[in-house]
Amino acid sequence: MTGSSQLLIVALLASPFSKLPAQRQDPADPIRREYQAAADRIIAAATADSAAWNKLAELTDGFGHRLSGSDALERAIDWILERMRAEGLENVRGEPVMVPKWVRGHERAELRAPRHQELPMLGLGGSVGTPPGGIEAEVLVVSSFEELGSRAALARDRVVLFDVPFTNYGQTVAYRARGANEAARVGAVAVLIRSVGPFGMRTPHTGAMAAYDSAVRRIPAAAITAEDAAMLRRMQGRGQRIVVRLEMDAHQLPDVPSRNLMGEIVGREKPDEVVVLGGHIDSWDVGTGAIDDAGGVVAAWEAVRLLHRLGLRPRRTIRAVGWTNEENGLRGGQAYRDAHRDELERHVVAIESDGGTFKLRGFGFTGGDSAYAMVRQVARLLKPLGADTVLRGGGGADIGPIMALGVPGMSHLVDGTRYFWYHHTPADNVDKVDPRELAENVAALAVMAYVLADLPDALPRGGAVIRDY
Amino acid sequence: MTGSSQLLIVALLASPFSKLPAQRQDPADPIRREYQAAADRIIAAATADSAAWNKLAELTDGFGHRLSGSDALERAIDWILERMRAEGLENVRGEPVMVPKWVRGHERAELRAPRHQELPMLGLGGSVGTPPGGIEAEVLVVSSFEELGSRAALARDRVVLFDVPFTNYGQTVAYRARGANEAARVGAVAVLIRSVGPFGMRTPHTGAMAAYDSAVRRIPAAAITAEDAAMLRRMQGRGQRIVVRLEMDAHQLPDVPSRNLMGEIVGREKPDEVVVLGGHIDSWDVGTGAIDDAGGVVAAWEAVRLLHRLGLRPRRTIRAVGWTNEENGLRGGQAYRDAHRDELERHVVAIESDGGTFKLRGFGFTGGDSAYAMVRQVARLLKPLGADTVLRGGGGADIGPIMALGVPGMSHLVDGTRYFWYHHTPADNVDKVDPRELAENVAALAVMAYVLADLPDALPRGGAVIRDY
Numbered sequence: 001m002t003g004s005s006q007l008l009i010v011a012l013l014a015s016p017f018s019k020l021p022a023q024r025q026d027p028a029d030p031i032r033r034e035y036q037a038a039a040d041r042i043i044a045a046a047t048a049d050s051a052a053w054n055k056l057a058e059l060t061d062g063f064g065h066r067l068s069g070s071d072a073l074e075r076a077i078d079w080i081l082e083r084m085r086a087e088g089l090e091n092v093r094g095e096p097v098m099v100p101k102w103v104r105g106h107e108r109a110e111l112r113a114p115r116h117q118e119l120p121m122l123g124l125g126g127s128v129g130t131p132p133g134g135i136e137a138e139v140l141v142v143s144s145f146e147e148l149g150s151r152a153a154l155a156r157d158r159v160v161l162f163d164v165p166f167t168n169y170g171q172t173v174a175y176r177a178r179g180a181n182e183a184a185r186v187g188a189v190a191v192l193i194r195s196v197g198p199f200g201m202r203t204p205h206t207g208a209m210a211a212y213d214s215a216v217r218r219i220p221a222a223a224i225t226a227e228d229a230a231m232l233r234r235m236q237g238r239g240q241r242i243v244v245r246l247e248m249d250a251h252q253l254p255d256v257p258s259r260n261l262m263g264e265i266v267g268r269e270k271p272d273e274v275v276v277l278g279g280h281i282d283s284w285d286v287g288t289g290a291i292d293d294a295g296g297v298v299a300a301w302e303a304v305r306l307l308h309r310l311g312l313r314p315r316r317t318i319r320a321v322g323w324t325n326e327e328n329g330l331r332g333g334q335a336y337r338d339a340h341r342d343e344l345e346r347h348v349v350a351i352e353s354d355g356g357t358f359k360l361r362g363f364g365f366t367g368g369d370s371a372y373a374m375v376r377q378v379a380r381l382l383k384p385l386g387a388d389t390v391l392r393g394g395g396g397a398d399i400g401p402i403m404a405l406g407v408p409g410m411s412h413l414v415d416g417t418r419y420f421w422y423h424h425t426p427a428d429n430v431d432k433v434d435p436r437e438l439a440e441n442v443a444a445l446a447v448m449a450y451v452l453a454d455l456p457d458a459l460p461r462g463g464a465v466i467r468d469y
Numbered sequence: 470m471t472g473s474s475q476l477l478i479v480a481l482l483a484s485p486f487s488k489l490p491a492q493r494q495d496p497a498d499p500i501r502r503e504y505q506a507a508a509d510r511i512i513a514a515a516t517a518d519s520a521a522w523n524k525l526a527e528l529t530d531g532f533g534h535r536l537s538g539s540d541a542l543e544r545a546i547d548w549i550l551e552r553m554r555a556e557g558l559e560n561v562r563g564e565p566v567m568v569p570k571w572v573r574g575h576e577r578a579e580l581r582a583p584r585h586q587e588l589p590m591l592g593l594g595g596s597v598g599t600p601p602g603g604i605e606a607e608v609l610v611v612s613s614f615e616e617l618g619s620r621a622a623l624a625r626d627r628v629v630l631f632d633v634p635f636t637n638y639g640q641t642v643a644y645r646a647r648g649a650n651e652a653a654r655v656g657a658v659a660v661l662i663r664s665v666g667p668f669g670m671r672t673p674h675t676g677a678m679a680a681y682d683s684a685v686r687r688i689p690a691a692a693i694t695a696e697d698a699a700m701l702r703r704m705q706g707r708g709q710r711i712v713v714r715l716e717m718d719a720h721q722l723p724d725v726p727s728r729n730l731m732g733e734i735v736g737r738e739k740p741d742e743v744v745v746l747g748g749h750i751d752s753w754d755v756g757t758g759a760i761d762d763a764g765g766v767v768a769a770w771e772a773v774r775l776l777h778r779l780g781l782r783p784r785r786t787i788r789a790v791g792w793t794n795e796e797n798g799l800r801g802g803q804a805y806r807d808a809h810r811d812e813l814e815r816h817v818v819a820i821e822s823d824g825g826t827f828k829l830r831g832f833g834f835t836g837g838d839s840a841y842a843m844v845r846q847v848a849r850l851l852k853p854l855g856a857d858t859v860l861r862g863g864g865g866a867d868i869g870p871i872m873a874l875g876v877p878g879m880s881h882l883v884d885g886t887r888y889f890w891y892h893h894t895p896a897d898n899v900d901k902v903d904p905r906e907l908a909e910n911v912a913a914l915a916v917m918a919y920v921l922a923d924l925p926d927a928l929p930r931g932g933a934v935i936r937d938y
Contacts, residue, residue, distance in 0.1 A: 061700050234526055
C-alpha cells in the first residue's frame with residue numbers, strides 16, 4: 001500500500017486535468033465526447049441513494065461469515081443468484097468449484113505463567129489442531145526469522161512467538177505464511193504470531209498460512225493480539241518464564257462443492273467479448289466479511305444492475321463475478337480460468353475490487369502501453385468523483401490466473417488507511433463501509449466497465465506489460 | 470469532554486503567556502521567581518527516562534486486572550507498598566476498606582434468530598446472572614428511554630436492547646446505569662445496551678450499573694458491541710424476528726477487605742497540612758486497567774518518588790494515594806474521608822488523575838476565586854510542558870467525598886480523544902500509554918503538588934466555589 005500511495009501522490013501532482021471545463025468540450029477527446037453524458041447519468045444514478053449499502057447490509061447481516069465449505073457461503077450465493085435473476089440480469093449462474101473445507105472448531109490460548117490470563121487468539125487458516133488436551137509449553141519470543149535462526153537451540157519443545165510489529169502487509173504477512181514451517185524446523189511445538197495489522201483493540205487477525213512443508217512437523221499456528229505479543233516480549237525481557245496453553249480443534253475436511261457466481265449484460269454487437277469485474281464472495285469465519293470482500297462483489301453486481309436499469313447495453317458483454325474461495329485456496333480464480341479458457345482471448349479486461357470499498361481514487365492497470373493510455377482516457381470520465389487516477393500495476397488474487405494467460409488486469413485504488421485495521425478480524429462488518437463511498441465505487445466500476453465494453457475497438461493486447469502490483 | 474475542549478481552546482487563544490522569556494524574569498511574579506528553577510529541575514528529571522512507563526508496565530503486566538475483591542488487586546497493592554518503602558517514601562501504608570466483590574463468571578450471548586452468531590459481550594458490573602440454563606427470548610430494540618416508554622407493551626418477556634449511539638459519556642452512560650431498571654419496569658427479562666464508547670473494533674465495554682430498584686425485578690444486564698447492536702436494529706427494521714440467548718453466572722459475594730494505599734513526603738514545617746494526589750488502583754476485570762487507572766496511580770506515586778529523589782521536601786506533607794474500589798462502589802474514597810475526617814481541614818488540595826495519562830494540557834480546579842488565581846500562577850511553571858491551562862471545574866470520583874466537605878479539588882486536563890475508545894475494554898493496556906506523555910503527567914503533578922505544599926501561605930479556602938465539573 002505504501003508504494004502505491006507514493007505513486008498516487010506523484011500522479012496527482014502531475015495531473016494534467018486541472019482545467020476540466022475546457023477539456024470537457026475538447027473535440028479531440030472522442031471518449032469524452034461520446035461517453036461523458038452516459039457517465040454522468042451513471043454517476044448520478046449510483047449516488048442517488050444507498051441501494052448498494054443496503055444490499056451489502058442485507059447480505060452480510062443475513063448470512064454472516066462465508067468461509068469456504070460453510071452452508072452460509074452457499075446460501076449467500078443462492079440469494080445473490082436469485083436476486084440477480086429477479087433484477088433481470090442475464091446468464092445468471094453458479095459455476096461449480098470444489099473448495100477446501102477447513103474448520104476452526106473450539107480454540108483458546110491462555111497465559112499460564114508468570115500469571116494466568118486469557119489470550120484472545122485466532123487460529124491461522126490451514127493450521128492443524130493441537131493434540132487432545134492441548135499443548136502447554138514455555139514460550140520463546142523472537143522478532144524475526146533471523147533472530148529465530150540465531151536462537152534456534154532455545155526453540156526446541158517451545159512455543160515460538162513471532163512478535164513482529166506491522167510495517168506493511170507484504171513484509172509482515174511473511175510470518176503468518178511461513179511462521180509454522182520455520183518454527184517447526186527448529187523443533188518448536190506450536191507457533192504464535194503477533195496479528196498482522198497496524199492497529200487493533202486487543203483484536204486478533206486470522207488469515208491463511210502457507211502449506212505445511214512436508215519435511216517438518218505440522219505444528220498448530222495461531223495469531224494473538226499485538227498487545228499481548230508485546231507483553232510477552234516484555235516479560236521475556238524481564239527474565240520471566242512464560243508458559244502458554246493452546247487448545248485448537250482446527251482440522252481439514254474433504255473438499256466440498258461451491259460456485260463462482262455471475263450475472264451479465266450480454267453485448268449487443270460482440271456478445272462473446274467480455275469485460276469481467278468482481279470480487280470474492282467467500283470470507284474468513286470472523287466478522288461478516290463486508291470489507292473483505294462482500295463490498296467488492298456488491299459493487300460489481302450493483303454496477304451491472306445499474307447499467308441494466310438505465311438501459312445501457314454496450315457492444316460487448318459485461319460479467320459481474322463473485323469468485324469463491326479466495327481466502328484459503330484460490331480455487332475460484334483457477335476454476336474460472338479453466339472453465340473460460342477458450343474465451344480468454346476475447347476477455348477485454350478483468351477488474352477486481354478486493355481492497356475495501358473505501359474512498360475511490362481511480363484504478364491500477366496491468367497491460368500494454370496503448371491499452372494503458374486508453375484506460376487513462378476512460379478514467380477522465382470519473383473526474384467528477386475524483387477517481388480519475390490510473391496507475392501502472394493492478395490486478396487481484398482471483399484474476400491472477402487469467403492475467404497469467406494474457407488478460408489485462410485492473411484493480412480499484414482506494415484510500416487504504418484503515419483496510420488492515422479490520423482485515424480478517426471480527427470487526428470486518430458493514431458499518432465500516434460508508435454508503436456514499438460504496439456508491440462511488442459502484443459508479444466508477446459501472447462507467448469503466450461500460451465504456452471499455454462499448455468502445456468501437458477493444459482494448460488492445462500486447463505491448464510492454466508492466467506487472468508491478 | 471466536548472465542553473471542556475471548547476473551553477480549552479478559548480483559554481489558549483486568550484493566553485497571556487506568549488512572551489514567556491520576559492515574564493520568566495518578572496520580579497512581580499514571586500512564584501516564578503521562587504519556584505521556576507525547581508520546576509525545571511523536576512521536569513528535566515521526570516522526562517529524562519521512561520521510569521514511570523516501565524513501572525506501569527511492570528504493574529499491569531505483572532498483576533493484570535485488579536477488580537475489587539480479586540487477589541490480583543491485593544497483590545498489586547502489596548507490591549506497590551513494598552516498592553514505596555524501598556524507595557524511601559514515608560508513612561507507607563494500606564488503610565483498610567471493605568469492598569464489594571462482584572464476580573463475572575462464565576458469560577456469553579448468542580444470536581439465535583434470524584441466524585446463529587456469537588455476540589461478543591460483557592456483563593455490566595453489579596448485574597445478577599441469568600437463571601441456570603440461561604435466558605432465550607425475543608429482542609425489542611429501542612434507541613431511548615422515551616422510545617421504550619412508547620413501546621412498553623412490546624417489551625414484556627423480551628430482551629430489551631438500548632441501541633444508543635455514543636454522543637458523550639454523561640449522556641450515553643445513562644443507559645448503562647438505568648437500562649436494567651427501566652427495562653424491568655415494563656416487564657423485560659433482560660437488558661442489553663450498545664457499548665458506551667465512540668469507537669470499537671467489535672469491542673464490548675463493561676462498567677457499573679446503578680443499584681437495582683427494589684420495586685422491580687432484578688434482570689441481567691450486559692453490553693454488546695456497537696456493530697452488533699446496529700445489526701440487530703437493522704434486522705428489526707426489516708421485520709425480522711430476533712431471538713438472543715444470554716448466559717451469565719454473574720453474582721455478588723460478601724464484602725471483602727481491601728486497602729487505600731499511600732506513601733508520603735512529610736512536610737518539613739507543617740507536616741499535618743497535606744496535599745493529596747492520586748488515582749484508583751482497582752480496575753475492571755478486562756484488559757489490565759492501565760489507562761483506567763493504574764496510570765493515574767503511577768503518575769502520582771512517581772511524582773512523590775521524584776521529589777524524594779531530588780531531595781525536595783516541601784513545607785507541607787505530600788501524600789500519593791491509590792484509592793480502592795472506584796469502579797464499582799467508591800468505597801475507597803468514602804473510607805478515606807472517614808479515616809481522615811479530622812485532618813480534612815488541613816487538606817490543602819486533592820488532585821485526582823483519572824482521565825488517562827494522555828498529553829497533558831493543565832488542570833481543572835474546584836475551589837474559591839483566590840485559590841483559583843493562585844493555582845493559575847503555579848501552573849505558569851508548567852509552560853515548558855504546554856500544561857499551564859487551568860480551567861474552572863475539576864475533581865474526581867475518589868476525592869468527591871472530601872471535596873463535599875470543603876477540600877478544594879483538582880483533576881488533570883488531558884487530550885481525551887481516545888480515552889473512551891479503550892475505557893472498560895479488554896484493550897485498556899499499557900501500550901495505549903505513551904512514555905513521554907506519562908512522564909509529562911508525572912512532571913506536572915510533581916511541580917503542582919510541590920509548590921502548593923511549599924508556598925508560605927496555604928491555598929485559601931472559601932470564596933465562590935464553582936463546581937461545574
